[in-house]
Amino acid sequence: MPTPADTYIQNRERIQPNQTNNYDTAHGGVVMHLMDEIGAMSAMRFAGETCVTARVESLDFRRPIPRGDIAVVESWVFDAGETSVKVRLRVDREKPRTGESERTSDSVFTFVAVDTDGVPQQVPDLSVDTDRDEELRAEGLTAVER
Template sequence: MVDLMDTYIEDRNRVQPHHANNLGTAHGGNVLHWMDEVGAMSAMRFAGQSCVTAHIDSVDFQLPLELGDIALIEAYTYNSGRTSVRVRVRAHAEDPMTGDTEVTTESYFVFVAIDEDGHPVEVPELETSTAEGEQLREQALADEAQ
């Protein structure tokens, strides 16, 4: 079994001019790219295998990431099937001076664990051994159901 907290990953990218559109905000495709990468890292940490993106639920862009913001991407595995891994992924705008954050984008990704030949392989069971892990899992399941 793998603990949920072992799959929790954060990554940061500064929104630079080459990430931005003519409005001075990050292109949605760049944000989605960062989310997919961090989500895959979480899935691989859980599965102990390479993982490929199989499905992305609706992506809700709630606020823009402004030029100069830090794009803080967080992901964690909250559920699994036989070969699939469900990962909650959220992007936050982080102020580089204060560290204050605000959620800008969120989605749920499904990854499939694969072997060296690209065939699906079974994944372990997920456990939550901490109150924080259980809270994250319950929150993801509840929010996904909405």
């Protein structure tokens, strides 16, 4: 059975001019797109199946990501149902020259495992084996409670 740590992914993307708005910061849709892609990767790693987005819970944009900064997206599965998984997502902005970072966005996405015909598929049970797994699961559950 997969664990939260098994599904943990961290990805970086530098924000380019074509990804920005009139304020020279990342479009909210660009940030959401990055979250959706990385979240789906965590979900698929867990389910062993293609996963599609079913729900986005309270996507908070706390601060902008300026052009040239790096969007650091972290995701992991923290809960599983019969055919769906909940994925915790956090986004930080990171200055490329110093590594200084701050939280910009966070959310919980629900993904459903599907076969090639789009029919929902059963997902495995979530296993929590280590302190790291417990920490990741707890942070996901806390995010849902907010």
